[in-house]
Amino acid sequence: MTTLPYDWLTQNRIDTEYKQYVVLAYLQSVGRRFADSQLHPDLPEVKRHYEATLHFRRGKGTLMAAFPKRVAGISGPPPRIDYESELPADALLDEVDEIVDFALPRFSATLTEGKQRWDDLAATLTLEPIGLMPLRPDEGYLFLHYATSTDLSIYQYRLTLYDDQAPGGRMVHWQLRERTQRTIGTTFERLKLDLIRRYNLPNPATFRLECQRRVPEQETLLPIAQQLLNSVVC
Structure with missing residues (x-):
């Protein structure tokens, strides 16, 4: 069942x-x-x-x-x-x-x-902003990466309506932009600038979420990220 x-x-x-x-x-x-x-x-x-x-x-x-x-x-x-x-x-x-x-x-x-x-x-996750934050950080990007891996998932997020059943109190719409590998010379700031050039979001709020171990993204990481985003954006 x-x-x-x-x-x-x-x-x-x-x-x-x-x-x-x-x-x-x-x-x-x-x-x-x-x-x-x-x-x-x-x-x-x-x-x-x-x-x-x-x-x-x-x-x-x-x-x-x-x-x-x-x-x-x-x-x-x-x-x-x-x-x-x-x-x-x-x-x-x-x-x-x-x-x-x-x-x-x-x-x-x-x-x-x-x-x-x-x-x-x-408690094992670290959420940090990348670069300057816009006045309205309701929309932007989340870099999801693992401390023990070069794998990187890039999500675009948009906070929507308030919902007391949602983690953190507001719904978050996620859109997977890409999965890539982060090299030693690739900074998160450079990745952010690359996203600005390629997508129609000129001044996005951008965060990185570092995970100590692999857990399912859809079932766990993104819901917790939603709660964490709500705590720093709202």
Whole structure:
């Protein structure tokens, strides 16, 4: 299993054992990708599943509390009136509660693992500007290179709309310009000037992102770079 539908809780039959299997299969596949340093889009998806399931539990509690109650008796001391809900017991709701109780801590644990892996990787990255920064650095270039390799990926980026679900708070549109090799005599400043000559972006903000070890670009480096860019540009 690679994805989990957002309506997984109510989709198909509501059976505790079956739903537990669905959740475990999904989280096991996510765990394997986390182990391979593939964090996106699984990390934000697990976060949404956790928040949606938590919201369901809280919403259900609010709904139950809104139903009328009747006096069940008096207990004490001190004297206290006890109430019970007029909503009849429902085996299906009990089963849903059991599924939610099973899923929530596992979503939370996987989310914590993913965040820790994200933070550990982000701590090994170095993001630095190249040359002078323009007044509006919403568009420019990112040189992505590895400390132990001459491989270099050049991306053009453009920050777009605000999105509280996006790493750093704003969406970033990436366009791969080229993959090349960086020689000893090739400086990042020279590469920047070459890009200015070849593309219609006369005064681009330009950054280099140095990585200590190879991790997947699309699934990990670019999402973390998006967060780092947001922190220095916004």
